[in-house]
Amino acid sequence: MAKYCAICHKGVVSGNNVSHSHKKTRRVWAPNVQKVRIILNGAPKTAYVCTRCLRSGKVERNV
Template structure:
């Protein structure tokens, strides 16, 4: 499975491990992706999403329906069907 957040679009980025002697080797910074099931009271249905923990925090503040609508109003395609 890919490590991409369904809502925010966060994905792995590359960088360097830097040792004490300042040697650099390639590494990946992967986002903390979790599979989570949300209940949407506006539609009365459950939706399962693979999202980052950053998106989970925002959903806890706004609600999943309001957050997806906010992203869609900005022009970001989420692919979430209610």
């Protein structure tokens, strides 16, 4: 699955897991992206869109 939003270009960010003993291992935080049909430039298109953009109405759904 794509890990970035086609509307706001939100993508993965990386950082560290920090254990109780303060050991650090790398990890990633991925946005909640969904595959949806949207209207983009007047034409229907399938794209990966984050749920923040879907909920805020930044994208027009093609139902």
